[in-house]
Amino acid sequence: MIDTLFHMVLVLAMPPLLLGVIGKTKAAFAGRVGAPFLQPYYDLSRLMRKGVVISDTTTWIFKAGPAVTLAATLFAALLVPLGKHAAPVSFEGDMILFAYLFALGRFFTTVAALDTGSSFEGMGAAREVTFSCLAEPALFFALITLTRLSGTMSLTPMLNHVTSPVWVAAGASLILLLAGLFVVLLAENCRIPFDDPNTHLELTMIHEVMVLDHSGPYFGCILYGAALKLYLLGALFVNIAVPFASGNAFVDWALFALSMLVLAVAIGVVESVMARLRLIRVPQLLVAAMILTAFSLVLVVR
Amino acid sequence: MLFDMLRDPAVLVLCAITLAGCSGLPGLLLRHGPLGQRLASAAALLSSLIALPSLVYLLFWRQTSSFTLNWNLPFGPCEIALDPLSAFFLIPIFLVFPAGALYALGYWPAVERRASERSVTFFYGLLACAMALVVVARNGALFLIAWEVMAVSGYFLLVAEHAEEEVRGAGTVYLVASHLGAGALMVLFSTLFFSTGAFQFPAAGSLQVTAGLSTLIFCAALGGFGSKAGLMPLHIWLPSAHANAPSHVSALLSGVMLKVGIYGLLRVISFFPHPPLWWGALLTAAGLTSALMGICIASAQKDIKRLLAYSSIENLGIICTGIGVYLLAAASGNRLLAYLGLAAALFHVLNHAIFKPLLFFSAGSVIHAAGTRELDRMGGLAKRMPRTAFLSLCGAVAICGLPPFNGFASEMLLYLGFFSEAQAGAPYLALGAPVLALVGGVAVISFVKLYGIAFLGAPRTDGSARSHEAPFSMLAPMGLLALLALAGGLFPQLFLALVNPALAALAGPGADAVALPVAPAWFAVAGGSLLVLSAALFLFLKGRAKAVPAGAGPTWGCGYIRPAASMQYSGSSFGALFGSLASTLVRSRISAGKVAGVAPAATKLSYAPEETVLQRIVLPTISIIGVGFAFVRRLQHGEVHVYILYIFATLLLLMLWVH
Numbered sequence: 001m002i003d004t005l006f007h008m009v010l011v012l013a014m015p016p017l018l019l020g021v022i023g024k025t026k027a028a029f030a031g032r033v034g035a036p037f038l039q040p041y042y043d044l045s046r047l048m049r050k051g052v053v054i055s056d057t058t059t060w061i062f063k064a065g066p067a068v069t070l071a072a073t074l075f076a077a078l079l080v081p082l083g084k085h086a087a088p089v090s091f092e093g094d095m096i097l098f099a100y101l102f103a104l105g106r107f108f109t110t111v112a113a114l115d116t117g118s119s120f121e122g123m124g125a126a127r128e129v130t131f132s133c134l135a136e137p138a139l140f141f142a143l144i145t146l147t148r149l150s151g152t153m154s155l156t157p158m159l160n161h162v163t164s165p166v167w168v169a170a171g172a173s174l175i176l177l178l179a180g181l182f183v184v185l186l187a188e189n190c191r192i193p194f195d196d197p198n199t200h201l202e203l204t205m206i207h208e209v210m211v212l213d214h215s216g217p218y219f220g221c222i223l224y225g226a227a228l229k230l231y232l233l234g235a236l237f238v239n240i241a242v243p244f245a246s247g248n249a250f251v252d253w254a255l256f257a258l259s260m261l262v263l264a265v266a267i268g269v270v271e272s273v274m275a276r277l278r279l280i281r282v283p284q285l286l287v288a289a290m291i292l293t294a295f296s297l298v299l300v301v302r
Numbered sequence: 303m304l305f306d307m308l309r310d311p312a313v314l315v316l317c318a319i320t321l322a323g324c325s326g327l328p329g330l331l332l333r334h335g336p337l338g339q340r341l342a343s344a345a346a347l348l349s350s351l352i353a354l355p356s357l358v359y360l361l362f363w364r365q366t367s368s369f370t371l372n373w374n375l376p377f378g379p380c381e382i383a384l385d386p387l388s389a390f391f392l393i394p395i396f397l398v399f400p401a402g403a404l405y406a407l408g409y410w411p412a413v414e415r416r417a418s419e420r421s422v423t424f425f426y427g428l429l430a431c432a433m434a435l436v437v438v439a440r441n442g443a444l445f446l447i448a449w450e451v452m453a454v455s456g457y458f459l460l461v462a463e464h465a466e467e468e469v470r471g472a473g474t475v476y477l478v479a480s481h482l483g484a485g486a487l488m489v490l491f492s493t494l495f496f497s498t499g500a501f502q503f504p505a506a507g508s509l510q511v512t513a514g515l516s517t518l519i520f521c522a523a524l525g526g527f528g529s530k531a532g533l534m535p536l537h538i539w540l541p542s543a544h545a546n547a548p549s550h551v552s553a554l555l556s557g558v559m560l561k562v563g564i565y566g567l568l569r570v571i572s573f574f575p576h577p578p579l580w581w582g583a584l585l586t587a588a589g590l591t592s593a594l595m596g597i598c599i600a601s602a603q604k605d606i607k608r609l610l611a612y613s614s615i616e617n618l619g620i621i622c623t624g625i626g627v628y629l630l631a632a633a634s635g636n637r638l639l640a641y642l643g644l645a646a647a648l649f650h651v652l653n654h655a656i657f658k659p660l661l662f663f664s665a666g667s668v669i670h671a672a673g674t675r676e677l678d679r680m681g682g683l684a685k686r687m688p689r690t691a692f693l694s695l696c697g698a699v700a701i702c703g704l705p706p707f708n709g710f711a712s713e714m715l716l717y718l719g720f721f722s723e724a725q726a727g728a729p730y731l732a733l734g735a736p737v738l739a740l741v742g743g744v745a746v747i748s749f750v751k752l753y754g755i756a757f758l759g760a761p762r763t764d765g766s767a768r769s770h771e772a773p774f775s776m777l778a779p780m781g782l783l784a785l786l787a788l789a790g791g792l793f794p795q796l797f798l799a800l801v802n803p804a805l806a807a808l809a810g811p812g813a814d815a816v817a818l819p820v821a822p823a824w825f826a827v828a829g830g831s832l833l834v835l836s837a838a839l840f841l842f843l844k845g846r847a848k849a850v851p852a853g854a855g856p857t858w859g860c861g862y863i864r865p866a867a868s869m870q871y872s873g874s875s876f877g878a879l880f881g882s883l884a885s886t887l888v889r890s891r892i893s894a895g896k897v898a899g900v901a902p903a904a905t906k907l908s909y910a911p912e913e914t915v916l917q918r919i920v921l922p923t924i925s926i927i928g929v930g931f932a933f934v935r936r937l938q939h940g941e942v943h944v945y946i947l948y949i950f951a952t953l954l955l956l957m958l959w960v961h
Contacts (some may be wrong), residue, residue: 049850052853056856066839066843075835093714096718096721110750114753114758116858117682122871125754126879129750133747133880144736147724283883
């Protein structure tokens, strides 16, 4: 019960902090002071109070897009365990639902983007669906490897199974898997080198360009949903990358939260030291990620 | 006596089949007015009201009834039987047939379509009746007769608008492909006759033949039934046929007729006591290839109905994969995997018979309203036809296999099968999961494109700007199908209750007594919470938007001050990025006029998606074959008396040969 409570609090409250940490890291690399860690929270509360401008072209789909996407991401948040604890909802096959909930969110984000009739947003939508469809097989290869290692078909036992002895036995495979998953994490969350969340050149953007016309609470909802998605895929990554468990639940929660912050710093470092890829290179990197995760499967089969 | 017979649900089903076949007859006799069509629709509804409860009863009690008609034809007694497998495949027929008949009242009204309405209505009923007869026939000859009636009535339906060149071409290709398939079936039934000595179908699991004969039977079945089901590379006829038929006919062809091919394949497989392993491997590979190639080509289409037709190839590929997984598991004795594979296939048969007709109906309404089949000429229809737009959204989400709709439930079973194989010694089958994930991802591309370009944005032409909402008779069947799609996603156990008896009939009694790895209640929990959460967030955001200052304006044009509807992202541009990755399968043929001089005259640029394998390999081969067989054409010159001579000569030769 107390675990579920912790899970809910972390999942609902912590995601924007990750964005703050990434921003601060990037600022540090650029030699700036940067916005405070809690800036994303201020942004969200400001957006909830801001006015809304809605395009005349749009229908109810435009407003349903952010709602359905956030709903799907929130339900996905119940499926993924945080640290070595059980997720609130766990059943055989929940990892398939996990992947498909993001697909549902993507469907509604892109449809809402097309609802505005803007060519830029259509462009972003086309890129989003194309790149995500290439990221999907990589995620599934990783899930198969984990299923084979753990012998279960549910996220909680699958990820809790990854402990130090497993790393000793199948370390090479897990490293490849993590590399693939990290690429998927960056691509799915539209971070550099796939997409630049801060750019102001609509022609080159993916996620940000799809939501150009959303404003006020709707945009706040999208921003929060994006942070939550980053958090969930990050949790999937951290659960594999950090195989330690102390046995004390509270220490484990703290360890998990700390690992997430370290991950955010890592993403910030990647964003600072890399340039954005040319669009035609993006599919190649995603296919490379897919092959990495496929190799991780080959290594555990042998 | 008559009353006692009518209490037998199997007799009721046969009555319903007859009623369906006769539904178009009054229309042929009544010359004018819409009465004939209304009578036909009423008969269709009545037949389905009789048939569906009887079928559910038969499935639920797992009854098998058979009837034998002693006819004088030299094919032996004509047997008709209703076992759970037949009953299961009759359900899509009696679901889509009345829905389409009702839809036709608004879509193909007798008053406006005076020339073709009577023949369309008549053959529509005949097609449903013939498909049902194929499913219940237990005699090879009766099966082939019903198969032929089905193929020919399908032809007459699809050339309803035969004034158009494209429609006639599609009809010819369909007829030729259909008869090549029928030729393979003749080989199949002759071989069966050769090995059993009768045209009667052998009982399930009772056919003992040599390995060579069983290979021949399987290959003939794969050729004949696979081409009907549109498996790659036997799909050539499918896209143009489904695109050019009237939409309610496309719904029946795509939602049901393709499944008759799957039925045939399953029926033939059921004859064999131990199907060999390689059949399963072949079907799995063919299914995954069809699914992936079908949806990749679909994503590049710009004709709304062609897109749906290619997506049918994808869905039939998924069904075929499920059957392949079942055969692989049955040959290696893995009961759980056998259950998951076959249940996924049969479940998907039902699901595809729900969301594909829904989408074809919505395509029909869109074409009716906007006056074009080209996605790039539509746009903004959601404003003018909000109900159709909402129901189409349900169909689009369902066909992508996304929760909370039914497509997710059946794909989940197949995924579970693949994942359960991940722990096997050689987890080759687990590789199906990433392929299926890729298929799902491309399906999202295709249907975001279809929905977003047709219904959303600003109207691209005057036709779509003047569009209108569909009448009730067209919305009602769509609403019913959308509800069923949601019900299947939330409560898959309802559909599985229909699937299980058919599964037990195929895989042997007790094969359905496998505990599903995932409790069906989770589908209701996940889907229900998704719906509630989405609705709550939607209302919350609406409330917030009311509380803050609100404004309206044009879409943000990034500083450009004269935006126009034609500047929107079109369907072709939406699919271009993925198309550049899938260019080995499908490419855009661009034909542009010349632009020259200082002040060039107006010119045109057009582009059409082109299936690479078809255009570069298949069609050239066919034309070479055509040249090679040119001499045969001399026999065909249109002089009827010489044709009669041919028949006489053939008969004489055959008689000489027999004696």
